[in-house]
Amino acid sequence: MALIEVTKETYEQEVLKSEKPVLIDFNADWCGPCQMLKPTLHALADASDDYKIVSINTDNEMELAMEFEVFSIPCLVLMKNGQEVSRKVGVQPRPVLEAMLRG
Amino acid sequence: MYDIIIVGGGPAGLTAAIYARRAKKDVLLLEALACGGQIVNAHNIENYPAEAHISGAEFATKLYEQVVAFGAEIRYERAVEVKDHGNYKEVVTPYGSYTGKTVILATGFENRKLGVEGEDSLVGRGISYCATCDGNFFRNRTVAVVGGGDNALEDTLYLADLVSKVYLIYRRDSFPGEEETEKLLKERDNVEFVLNSKVTKLIAEKRLTGVEVADKEGNVRELEISGLFVAVGKIPENQNFASLIDLDEAGYAIASENCRTKVPGLFVAGDNRVKQLRQLVTATADGAVAATEAIKYIASVN
Numbered sequence: 001m002a003l004i005e006v007t008k009e010t011y012e013q014e015v016l017k018s019e020k021p022v023l024i025d026f027n028a029d030w031c032g033p034c035q036m037l038k039p040t041l042h043a044l045a046d047a048s049d050d051y052k053i054v055s056i057n058t059d060n061e062m063e064l065a066m067e068f069e070v071f072s073i074p075c076l077v078l079m080k081n082g083q084e085v086s087r088k089v090g091v092q093p094r095p096v097l098e099a100m101l102r103g
Numbered sequence: 104m105y106d107i108i109i110v111g112g113g114p115a116g117l118t119a120a121i122y123a124r125r126a127k128k129d130v131l132l133l134e135a136l137a138c139g140g141q142i143v144n145a146h147n148i149e150n151y152p153a154e155a156h157i158s159g160a161e162f163a164t165k166l167y168e169q170v171v172a173f174g175a176e177i178r179y180e181r182a183v184e185v186k187d188h189g190n191y192k193e194v195v196t197p198y199g200s201y202t203g204k205t206v207i208l209a210t211g212f213e214n215r216k217l218g219v220e221g222e223d224s225l226v227g228r229g230i231s232y233c234a235t236c237d238g239n240f241f242r243n244r245t246v247a248v249v250g251g252g253d254n255a256l257e258d259t260l261y262l263a264d265l266v267s268k269v270y271l272i273y274r275r276d277s278f279p280g281e282e283e284t285e286k287l288l289k290e291r292d293n294v295e296f297v298l299n300s301k302v303t304k305l306i307a308e309k310r311l312t313g314v315e316v317a318d319k320e321g322n323v324r325e326l327e328i329s330g331l332f333v334a335v336g337k338i339p340e341n342q343n344f345a346s347l348i349d350l351d352e353a354g355y356a357i358a359s360e361n362c363r364t365k366v367p368g369l370f371v372a373g374d375n376r377v378k379q380l381r382q383l384v385t386a387t388a389d390g391a392v393a394a395t396e397a398i399k400y401i402a403s404v405n
Binding site: 031034035036037039059069075087090091093095 | 233
């Protein structure tokens with residue numbers, strides 16, 4: 001499954017109501033580390049249909065970023081059944097993200 | 104067995120991969136986090152030949168894509184040890200181990216931590232090591248920067264444009280960083296210098312709400328802040344290889360311009376090497392030199 005860009009309008013449907021676990025990547029265009037993490041996230045998204053990986057641009061979606069109290073990006077939040085279950089701040093290597101998705 | 108294992112995917116390591124692949128060598132590049140290295144945090148690069156303006160992330164992305172196009176294998180694993188087996192080397196990661204005829208250590212720097220209790224758990228909850236990444240989340244709030252070098256001064260200047268107030272906390276009374284930046288900071292109404300002072304305590308509930316600072320006389324003061332930007336320097340990432348190579352007092356790998364270490368077949372390239380000038384252009388130059396030396400070494404032992 002491809003990486004999905006989520007906005008305030010699609011957040012409820014794509015994240016809160018998702019039956020699969022959702023890994024949210026809070027990022028911004030000007031954030032270098034976020035850009036470097038992108039290939040890993042795309043590869044993870046393409047690798048399996050068991051979970052969803054979504055991107056939220058914090059510049060466009062400040063409300064969502066504030067709701068999640070994001071103060072550093074990239075910030076990766078794992079959601080299950082509409083609830084946050086874990087979170088990692090900063091660039092993470094693929095095995096760490098895989099472990100997060102399994103956990 | 105690989106011809107060349109490169110440890111680190113910053114500008115030095117990526118450039119080494121390009122040179123090695125152009126010489127048709129089998130290359131494995133191990134990167135602990137994501138490719139790009141420190142340069143991805145650079146807002147705007149203006150001093151790289153033939154690139155008048157480019158962001159660090161864009162530069163890193165182009166370099167990464169060039170390496171992928173040349174067919175280097177990249178794995179996202181942290182090298183925790185290098186073993187010298189004479190005519191080959193073994194690189195150990197938490198996920199396995201890889202053998203190569205040569206190894207290039209291009210591990211660069213990592214941010215030095217402040218070393219105050221609770222720091223790790225507050226990263227992303229008020230503590231940041233990257234003002235350009237995270238400054239935006241602190242708009243109209245009060246923050247502090249710790250440190251006195253170029254990075255600390257530049258971070259303070261960058262933040263002063265975004266936030267309502269910045270405290271600049273430094274343990275001495277004069278800054279080793281750029282005088283020009285210091286002058287600009289003094290002109291800002293919303294920058295307050297907290298000198299001769301150290302952060303002694305992080306105050307937090309769910310997230311950072313303040314810090315306690317103590318000056319040389321022992322006076323303690325509490326600053327109410329929602330963000331603390333740590334810019335207290337960087338340390339070369341050579342600790343995992345200290346048993347094999349020589350390090351200087353500051354932890355830099357000792358190797359001359361030919362990037363050779365005392366172990367034949369083991370090279371070091373980029374910011375983690377002893378050198379006069381640490382810039383993008385000298386990192387890429389090291390990558391080219393180290394790869395060329397590795398290729399020469401392989402030819403000489405075969």
